Amino acid sequence: MLKAEIRKIYMQKRKALSSDEVLLLSEKIFKNFVTYFKPVPHQKVHIFIPIERLKEIDTQIWIDYFLSRNIRVFVPKILGITLISVEIFKDTAFEINQWGISEPVSDEDPGISDFDYVITPLLYCDQNGNRVGYGKGFYDVFFQKISSNTKKIGVNYFTPDEMINDLREDDIAVDYLVTPTKVLSFLRG
Structure with missing residues (x-):
């Protein structure tokens, strides 16, 4: 399936979620992350601030958890056409x-x-970790600048069904996907 089609379908699926569903599913995704990855003090986490009107996953519970446990928190900021990472x-x-x-x-x-x-953040992730976002490519560029040891973790309300057919050479997949029901790893070897 093409990214544009996937983007449209999953924007609609997200729009159909109530505020209560967003909160409940966000909490389940958060719990799955903590259970699977077991973050510890002094680690460094880059995490997005959600766009509420687009019903993105509520990351405030993550941020509060990290800050209360001495885990360093960085969030994106867009300067011009560049995504930078600011510690909060x-x-x-x-x-x-x-x-x-x-x-x-x-x-x-x-x-x-x-x-x-x-x-x-992402709208969709396929069975290989390939992402569909909003089409600006900020995270593809950001991923090129970070350590290869960094775990790139997508979070989504939905599990993969469709394969993305129009990948670009500069698209960078995530290593994991955390959903309300499971954690998927796309690492090889």
């Missing part, structure tokens, strides 16, 4: 950007590339 703390100030996304006020990118985990 309990008292970090946020603002809404031009796309209606909450971002830290700070533009300071500490240049971290050895994250333990990058929790990645």
